[in-house]
Amino acid sequence: MDDRSNSLIRQECSGSVLGSQHRREAIRRLSEERVDVLIVGAGVTGIGCALDAASRGMSVAVVEQHDLASGTSSRSSKLIHGGLRYLEQFQFGLVKEALTERNLLLSRLAPHLVRRVDFLYPIHQLRERLYAGFGIGLYDLLASRGPRLLPRHRHLGQQQVTKNAPALKGRSHKGAIVYSDALVDDARFVVSAARTAAKLGASIATSTRVVGLSRSKGRVSGATVRCLESGREFHVSCGTVVNATGVWSDDIEAYAGESNSRVRASKGIHLVVPRHRINLETGLILRTVDSVLFVIPSANHWIVGTTDSDWHLNRAHPAATHRDITYLITTLNEVLADPLTTDDVVGVYVGLRPLLAGDSEKTSKLSREHAVTCSTSGLVSIAGGKYTTYRVMAADTIDAVGVDQGLDLPKSSTDQVPLIGSDRYLQLRAQISEIAEMSGVLPATVEHLLSRQGDRIYEVLDLIKEDVSLAELIDPHLPYVLAEVVHAVRFEAALHLEDVLTRRTRLSIESPDRGTNSALRVAELMARELNWDRNKLESEVGHYLDRVAAERASNEQLDDVTADAQRLAVGEIRDNLN
Numbered sequence: 001m002d003d004r005s006n007s008l009i010r011q012e013c014s015g016s017v018l019g020s021q022h023r024r025e026a027i028r029r030l031s032e033e034r035v036d037v038l039i040v041g042a043g044v045t046g047i048g049c050a051l052d053a054a055s056r057g058m059s060v061a062v063v064e065q066h067d068l069a070s071g072t073s074s075r076s077s078k079l080i081h082g083g084l085r086y087l088e089q090f091q092f093g094l095v096k097e098a099l100t101e102r103n104l105l106l107s108r109l110a111p112h113l114v115r116r117v118d119f120l121y122p123i124h125q126l127r128e129r130l131y132a133g134f135g136i137g138l139y140d141l142l143a144s145r146g147p148r149l150l151p152r153h154r155h156l157g158q159q160q161v162t163k164n165a166p167a168l169k170g171r172s173h174k175g176a177i178v179y180s181d182a183l184v185d186d187a188r189f190v191v192s193a194a195r196t197a198a199k200l201g202a203s204i205a206t207s208t209r210v211v212g213l214s215r216s217k218g219r220v221s222g223a224t225v226r227c228l229e230s231g232r233e234f235h236v237s238c239g240t241v242v243n244a245t246g247v248w249s250d251d252i253e254a255y256a257g258e259s260n261s262r263v264r265a266s267k268g269i270h271l272v273v274p275r276h277r278i279n280l281e282t283g284l285i286l287r288t289v290d291s292v293l294f295v296i297p298s299a300n301h302w303i304v305g306t307t308d309s310d311w312h313l314n315r316a317h318p319a320a321t322h323r324d325i326t327y328l329i330t331t332l333n334e335v336l337a338d339p340l341t342t343d344d345v346v347g348v349y350v351g352l353r354p355l356l357a358g359d360s361e362k363t364s365k366l367s368r369e370h371a372v373t374c375s376t377s378g379l380v381s382i383a384g385g386k387y388t389t390y391r392v393m394a395a396d397t398i399d400a401v402g403v404d405q406g407l408d409l410p411k412s413s414t415d416q417v418p419l420i421g422s423d424r425y426l427q428l429r430a431q432i433s434e435i436a437e438m439s440g441v442l443p444a445t446v447e448h449l450l451s452r453q454g455d456r457i458y459e460v461l462d463l464i465k466e467d468v469s470l471a472e473l474i475d476p477h478l479p480y481v482l483a484e485v486v487h488a489v490r491f492e493a494a495l496h497l498e499d500v501l502t503r504r505t506r507l508s509i510e511s512p513d514r515g516t517n518s519a520l521r522v523a524e525l526m527a528r529e530l531n532w533d534r535n536k537l538e539s540e541v542g543h544y545l546d547r548v549a550a551e552r553a554s555n556e557q558l559d560d561v562t563a564d565a566q567r568l569a570v571g572e573i574r575d576n577l578n
């Protein structure tokens, strides 16, 4: 790629830079100007809404109490899928819609972040081969509109499975079916979508919390927002408030005087296990009593999940207990020839599904569909749904904003808006050795950066050009380089050490030391960028180490309540830090 194309990318994307200057300007704008839409929450749903509204020409701002994707949107199974198990619940419409979105993300919207993944579905009897074969065949069929992006499923005999999946006990199957789906780094996806929304004019302010709503002329007309960095509160005027706060949805409704509970939080945990511990060529899906268990390939690791249980404690800090971890290991060990132990687990993460409250006792039976409501004029809430369908959820939400404001908005066109990083990605993938040679970094690093930044790779390579020491690895066992820390601060809205170690990179779950050995070095780099003094630097590192210690302690507790007490203590530390 020549210098002219590079500078073109740089010019095109200058509005997408989410550094501290963007945040300062966003807060100024919020406190001085009225916006058409104020979105609360910067998970995939809120950011999807920002992108949708901005692309329809509305003025938009997003406020997020912590970091981009700091809620559920960085803690999912990372599958962009139709959800095979929803076919058994006869949710054909939901599956078809999600598969259409999957194909759009793979081909046009985010090919740099969403990629194919294959799963092996072991079969135990002939009847099951027919039943599962029919279901998976239907799954392929529902995805078949437009060009075929993923191969059709195929059946494997017992011997072929033994060859492709040596990790499985011989007597744990009588063959298998292999099918294809898609995978994403969920936190990176939100960053890329947020930058795209900013490029279209959205203002995005992290570390700002809505603490109240205001009314005028009988409708919600704004919000009181607290900046968690300075403690300052200010008032924001807007046409409509969009409540995209996931499991916090009912809190925002309560600020408007609504007391009905609409969202039920369902906890799901995942384990991170090194790749070499499970000898498989593809991912694995196993049926469990209530749901399914996935073993998902993710760079140098496997992600094993998930669970599904009610959660009534601190929503900012859901905890995985020893019982949750043992359940996943025991279920998986039923089919593994070389069983896992807790010592094989390098990381654990926990998320809360914002499910629509329904009649079922079990959260695994609640619908994954979404609902847009306008309980009072000026406030539109979006709840439920799945990561995969965020774009459809956003379009429905902004349609409802149009109705709320009595506007004849143009139709959503986000199916035509590729995310930042996607444009020249495929072209650059074919030039890995040339880019490595030109920039002086290893081809493996170019490949790693391309899969995270797409055509924005030049932002990171430019930093390395200025200072070659930034090409060094942060952790010798993982592919992240120091330049990614600086990039996260200058371009991707990272404000705190945890943002970089947990979401911009995955050191917190991929490194056996959970990122503690890298914390000081990363904090020192961030300190240079963000003008932290020694006290601030030490408190950031101290907070991170405390959080890891509390998570480890939670993982040893048997029940949720004691585990949550540990996490609550760390939550308080974070609030004091801000």
Ligand SMILES: Cc1cc2nc3c(=O)[nH]c(=O)nc-3n(C[C@H](O)[C@H](O)[C@H](O)COP(=O)(O)OP(=O)(O)OC[C@H]3O[C@@H](n4cnc5c(N)ncnc54)[C@H](O)[C@@H]3O)c2cc1C
Pocket (backbone or CB within 6 Å): 040, 041, 042, 043, 044, 045, 046, 063, 064, 065, 066, 067, 068, 069, 070, 071, 072, 073, 074, 075, 076, 077, 078, 079, 080, 081, 208, 209, 210, 211, 244, 245, 246, 247, 248, 266, 267, 268, 269, 306, 350, 351, 352, 353, 354, 384, 385, 386, 387, 388, 389
């Ligand atoms: C274990 C698990 C596995 C999953 N796996 C998949 C999967 O593989 N595929 C799939 O498609 N879906 C999956 N999902 C579902 C998917 O992850 C969620 O539907 C999605 O991430 C929800 O995003 P959200 O933006 O609605 O909520 P969130 O990501 O939680 O965002 C809400 C945001 O609002 C902010 N907020 C709250 N209150 C305030 C306030 N007062 N002021 C400012 N900000 C506020 C929060 O800090 C948070 O960042 C999974 C979910 C879980 C829990």
